[in-house]
Amino acid sequence: MSIQKNIDRVRLGEKLPEMPGYVQQFIDYKLPDLSPSTLLEYVRDYESFFNWLRAEGLSAGTGMKDVTLEELEALRMDNITGYRLHLTTRTASPNSRTTVIRKLSALRSLFHYLSQIAEDDDFYPLLKRNVMAKIEIKRANKPKDTAAKLKGKILEEQELTEFIDYIREGYAVDVAGNKQALYAHAKNKERDASIASLILNSGLRVSEVINLNLADLDAGNKLLYVLRKGSNDDTFKTPVYFRDQARFDLERYLSLRETEYAAPKREKALFLAIPNGQKEGKRMTKRAIQAMIIKYAKRFGKPYLTVHKLRHSFATDYYLQNDIYKTKEQLGHASTETTEIYAHLTDKTMSEAIERRAAEEQR
Structure with a gap:
């Protein structure tokens, strides 16, 4: 295994316990197909999103681990628009268009898994309503633009x-x-x-x-x-x-x-x-x-x-x-x-x- 992959696998293992159980379940599902480096980026993107939810009062959780599926189901389109604005206009270090697209894509992958793949004990989806399915994510740069x-x-x-x-x-x-x-x-x-x-x-x-x-x-x-x-x-x-x-x-x-x-x-x-x-x-x-x-x-x-x-x-x-x-x-x-x-x-x-x-x- 490459040096960086080893480092990222360790970091991923350190960060996962801070995430809700459904995120850990999603990462386990993706582990055979994606590298530890990619999955670590996913977790960092979820960390950013969950912290924003808590700061905006959209989650009552005291920590990231406490963000519930019910709170994700209750999100509206204007909430996602607000998060996108937060990523692009915050004064500390605004994200590039490419980074914003990556972060939203990571959320779409998680929400898709929770609403279309993962099941509870009664075989129902873990997430009944998927607001991220309404979000259109355009490619950041076409080859000609790059x-x-x-x-x-x-x-x-x-x-x-x-x-x-x-x-x-x-x-x-x-x-x-x-x-x-x-x-x-x-x-x-x-x-x-x-x-x-x-x-x-x-x-x-x-x-x-x-x-x-x-x-x-x-x-x-x-x-x-x-x-x-x-x-x-x-x-x-x-x-x-x-x-x-x-x-x-x-x-x-x-x-x-x-x-x-x-x-x-x-x-x-x-x-x-x-x-x-x-x-x-x-x-x-x-x-x-x-x-x-x-x-x-x-x-x-x-x-x-x-x-x-x-x-x-x-x-x-x-x-x-x-x-x-x-x-x-x-x-x-x-x-x-x-x-x-x-x-x-x-x-x-x-x-x-x-x-x-x-x-x-x-x-």
Whole structure:
């Protein structure tokens, strides 16, 4: 099981006792089909909703566990509208449209289960009236809209290799006056370049990168065995190919892994970091990789670039040479609908490439 899944399974177990029994029953029902990470998000969404019900006087419960089915049955459309407004307009930290849709979808799933699937001792539904069935939830972003937001914010063509080269060499020039930054860069540049290169040459998600072990790498065949996002089979790792550039960069990092990161024999992780105050290397965290890419991106002149946009950069480049089905498999998408983003992105990429070529021929 992946590191994050283990953490989320423990957190899920800690939070469930705080929930009403019918929520625990729903989570048990979904457990074979959904990952602990997804179910933990569900529980957090229910936590938000139940606390709001209590704050608004729509539940008399002293705690979340005390919110009753009868109170859920009594909810009206204007109550759900009020909750939606609470999510989008609260001054502390308003939720994005995507987050609001996710939270409402989580509620719809729970209410559907209670009204259509779960039964009491007399075989009647646990919830007689389902107000959430009246709520229409529109998809947050269509592939075309997502593509429009990404245009101009990903790496294209030669920029993929330029960014890797910048991490390895160019960054040191830009921080020449900062001894601390220079020291950290000298120590980590091969690791950092290999991580960026791997994503830009395979399209892996950051969550998939942090879970990689040494044994998952078959450098000779340019192959990795990956625990794919959303998979509940923790015994199966999907083979994912990477391009030759990544093999070159990984080999440079691996030649330094044991010495630079004092890697103990028990540590299986592919990518290591030495935490402050410690002497041995440990598995890099998701947050550390995200912060690392942002650091280099800002100096590279692409402040909007993130780890996930590196994945988008690879996918756009890969789609130009392959069809939508191969791209879907390479990226580990559940459906081609998500992969359609790159069809829209490459429309512009192709037209710009043709215009550049025409301009060069006129010179």
